[in-house]
Amino acid sequence: MLTGLQTTNVATGDTGGVRLASSTTLNFASRGSLAQSRPTVDPSIISDEDMAWLLVDAVESHLTGYERTMVFVELGCGEGYLAITRILAALLSTRMALPVAILSRLTGWLNGYAGSPEEPQLRMMLAVIRLQQSEAV
Numbered sequence: 001m002l003t004g005l006q007t008t009n010v011a012t013g014d015t016g017g018v019r020l021a022s023s024t025t026l027n028f029a030s031r032g033s034l035a036q037s038r039p040t041v042d043p044s045i046i047s048d049e050d051m052a053w054l055l056v057d058a059v060e061s062h063l064t065g066y067e068r069t070m071v072f073v074e075l076g077c078g079e080g081y082l083a084i085t086r087i088l089a090a091l092l093s094t095r096m097a098l099p100v101a102i103l104s105r106l107t108g109w110l111n112g113y114a115g116s117p118e119e120p121q122l123r124m125m126l127a128v129i130r131l132q133q134s135e136a137v
Contacts, residue, residue, distance in 0.1 A: 048080030051109040054102055055087045062096045063087070081118075084109075088125045095132050103130065 046054075052075055060068060067090050074083040091098065098106070103126075110126060113119045 045112060046105060046109045048084060048109075049075065049078070050080075051105065052080040052083040052087070054105060055084060055098075058098055058102050059087060059091065059096060062094055063090055085122075085125075088122075088129065091129050092125060092132075095136070097133050097136060098129065103133075 052071070056071055056075070063071065067086060071083045071086055074080070074086065090096075106126060110119070110122050113122055
């Protein structure tokens, strides 16, 4: 329980800190330990927007004019998920191949949807895309 709060003395510039008891003072000047204790971001996690841009770069030339326009409109509106599902649908209908590195990133991205209502449909789409690619080889 805080018993009192010290403020900066304008005349002397003394900040003091926060007094918890008569002999205990917290010093907020040292923040190094806080920065070191923060959890790091998992580099395998990729945002919807980043995944959509990776897919666009990989398949843009294979999209129809309408599909390409819609993907860029969705990305411009911040709807990366919609852009991804549109690109996946285009991949399913055209049987175009994705680079293995993109498929791997797509799998990692999909893991972020684990347990969501969208997960089963996304997993099915990805499974069919993988099957189509293995049949093409």
